[in-house]
Amino acid sequence: xxVLVAVKRVIDYNVKVRVxxxxxxxxxxxxKMAMNPFDEIAIEExxxxxxxxxxxxxxxxxxxxxxxxxxxxxxxxxGADRGILVETGEKxxxxxxxxxxxxxxxxxxxDLVILGKQSIDNDNNQTGQMLAALASMPQGTFASEVKxxxxxxxxxxxxxxxxxxxxxxxxxxxxTDLRLNEPRYASLPNIMKAKRKPLDTKTPEELGxxxxxxxxxxxxxxxxxxxxxxxxxxxxELVDKLKNxxxxx
Amino acid sequence: MAILVIAEHxxxxxxxxxxxxxxxxxxxxxDVDVLVAGSNCxxxxxxxxxxxxxxxxxxxxxxxxxxxxxxxxxxxxSDLGKSxxxxxxxxxxxxxxxxxxxxxxxxxxxxxxxxxxxSPDTFARPIYAGNAIATVQSSASVKVITVRGTGFDxxxxxxxxxxxxxxxxxxxxxxxxxxxxxxxxxxxxxxxxADIVVSGGxxxxxxxxxxxLYTLADKLGAAVGASRAAVDAGFVPNDMQVGQTGKIVAPNxxxxxxxxxxxxxLAGMKDSKVIVAINKDEEAPIFQVADYxxxxxxxxxxxxxxxxx
Numbered sequence: 001x002x003v004l005v006a007v008k009r010v011i012d013y014n015v016k017v018r019v020x021x022x023x024x025x026x027x028x029x030x031x032k033m034a035m036n037p038f039d040e041i042a043i044e045e046x047x048x049x050x051x052x053x054x055x056x057x058x059x060x061x062x063x064x065x066x067x068x069x070x071x072x073x074x075x076x077x078x079g080a081d082r083g084i085l086v087e088t089g090e091k092x093x094x095x096x097x098x099x100x101x102x103x104x105x106x107x108x109x110x111d112l113v114i115l116g117k118q119s120i121d122n123d124n125n126q127t128g129q130m131l132a133a134l135a136s137m138p139q140g141t142f143a144s145e146v147k148x149x150x151x152x153x154x155x156x157x158x159x160x161x162x163x164x165x166x167x168x169x170x171x172x173x174x175x176t177d178l179r180l181n182e183p184r185y186a187s188l189p190n191i192m193k194a195k196r197k198p199l200d201t202k203t204p205e206e207l208g209x210x211x212x213x214x215x216x217x218x219x220x221x222x223x224x225x226x227x228x229x230x231x232x233x234x235x236x237e238l239v240d241k242l243k244n245x246x247x248x249x
Numbered sequence: 250m251a252i253l254v255i256a257e258h259x260x261x262x263x264x265x266x267x268x269x270x271x272x273x274x275x276x277x278x279x280d281v282d283v284l285v286a287g288s289n290c291x292x293x294x295x296x297x298x299x300x301x302x303x304x305x306x307x308x309x310x311x312x313x314x315x316x317x318x319x320x321x322x323x324x325x326x327s328d329l330g331k332s333x334x335x336x337x338x339x340x341x342x343x344x345x346x347x348x349x350x351x352x353x354x355x356x357x358x359x360x361x362x363x364x365x366x367x368s369p370d371t372f373a374r375p376i377y378a379g380n381a382i383a384t385v386q387s388s389a390s391v392k393v394i395t396v397r398g399t400g401f402d403x404x405x406x407x408x409x410x411x412x413x414x415x416x417x418x419x420x421x422x423x424x425x426x427x428x429x430x431x432x433x434x435x436x437x438x439x440x441x442x443a444d445i446v447v448s449g450g451x452x453x454x455x456x457x458x459x460x461x462l463y464t465l466a467d468k469l470g471a472a473v474g475a476s477r478a479a480v481d482a483g484f485v486p487n488d489m490q491v492g493q494t495g496k497i498v499a500p501n502x503x504x505x506x507x508x509x510x511x512x513x514x515l516a517g518m519k520d521s522k523v524i525v526a527i528n529k530d531e532e533a534p535i536f537q538v539a540d541y542x543x544x545x546x547x548x549x550x551x552x553x554x555x556x557x558x
Binding site: 011013016017018019026093094095098117118120121122123124125126127128129130131132133134136137138139141142144154157158159160161162163164165166167168169172177178179213214215216217218219220221222223226228229230231232234235236238239241242246248249 | 316318319320323341342343345346347349350351352353354356357359362371375376377378379380381382383384385386387388389422424425427429430431432433445469477480486487488493494496501502512513519522523524525531536537538539540541542543544550553554557558
């Protein structure tokens with residue numbers, strides 16, 4: 001079974017982003033970048049499927065500029081077999097990304113596609129579902145458990161009320177939630193080995209995908225800042241403030 | 250053009266988040282129709298018909314929609330949605346699951362988790378865990394939108410008298426099936442709709458210690474939430490997580506107990522009206538957003554607080 005994993009280069013999750021002074025976007029100059037945390041979980045799940053003998057090959061794909069090769073190499077160091085970079089300098093919306101991934105899926109014909117449930121930059125939570133719709137595949141979003149057997153995948157999903165399990169016919173799309181697994185760290189020998197693993201580069205034109213978006217960002221602003229309040233000295237004072245000042249209890 | 254709101258429901262009752270989505274639809278302007286897709290869902294459809302401001306309720310009552318699987322919802326909603334200018338759903342795990350499928354099938358971009366309507370084509374939405382707010386304009390023929398409940402008041406659940414029209418949808422996509430679910434049952438208010446929320450973090454130490462918060466919450470009539478750290482550590486189940494990737498809450502009073510205040514947690518609660526933080530580490534970032542901070546050992550402060558209420 002072949003597994004395709006999509007990864008995205010995003011701002012490191014520990015960095016607090018700032019809005020540019022001209023309100024056109026956030027400022028990513030000299031900001032530490034990393035693999036989207038949910039995508040690390042996706043890679044880990046694919047590698048575990050390979051280690052348990054369920055998967056035979058793990059292919060990683062990323063869409064972005066040349067620098068996205070770093071995240072592909074990270075995925076290769078974590079255990080993926082080969083990488084594909086769809087190189088573009090354009091800032092893409094989720095639908096365009098899903099169309100590019102659909103074109104890769106058509107070429108690679110994976111049995112399972114695993115993606116993070118959302119990227120922590122745009123917080124869209126759309127790409128996996130869109131890819132599934134475009135490829136006419138079923139989807140198991142927000143997965144906390146994935147079991148493959150007999151041409152099906154059972155996915156336990158984290159939903160608002162608790163957990164839900166669905167059974168999907170392969171090929172299928174899975175998007176990862178936080179509790180699916182704990183990603184490993186890449187060892188130094190594996191980082192060295194990853195440098196020799198194959199990494200192909202393709203362009204959107206080669207994949208026959210026309211990019212475009214129906215959304216224009218008019219402005220990006222910082223949220224209303226919350227002022228720090230006061231420290232109270234005791235529980236008694238806290239109760240008094242909540243009753244008589246804030247009047248919330 | 251009219252607006253279609255996709256109801257979130259349990260077949261026999263409407264989920265409150267639907268009321269916030271209706272308010273967002275009314276802010277866009279135009280006739281607001283509500284789709285209730287389920288199985289034996291006439292009770293939910295009747296509730297939807299009573300929402301103030303609703304024009305018409307479409308009810309797709311069929312076993313195919315019993316669990317609102319994304320594959321079937323995608324086909325139904327993209328088919329119906331062609332004759333609407335906007336399609337809205339709540340940004341719950343339900344709406345987030347099927348709406349991008351609808352958008353992709355209609356070949357339009359989706360606008361996720363709007364918190365404000367500026368005009369029929371311009372909306373505000375948080376990005377980067379709420380550390381920036383983007384104002385976006387859509388030129389799509391059908392605007393597919395999910396609505397963050399905390400950004401809009403609930404529409405009155407009573408006062409409307411819309412007609413309920415039964416409709417038929419496409420056949421089951423046949424590629425997915427429901428296996429089972431484990432839903433939390435609680436007598437406490439629902440987390441995303443509660444007036445008061447008490448949340449615990451890693452500082453709680455273990456799951457048993459959450460009893461302290463349950464006791465406090467019951468005295469206050471509050472819901473209980475948790476930080477990602479507490480859920481990851483296995484103290485409490487995932488449905489209690491408040492944060493960027495969990496539930497977004499904005500109650501009148503949010504009491505954070507033993508929570509340090511990571512960016513990802515703040516993203517889920519910083520629009521609360523009043524925030525209280527109880528933490529023994531006076532440097533914890535949670536104090537930077539708290540209206541009232543108490544530097545104390547939670548194992549002493551929480552029982553004391555419960556006693557004094």
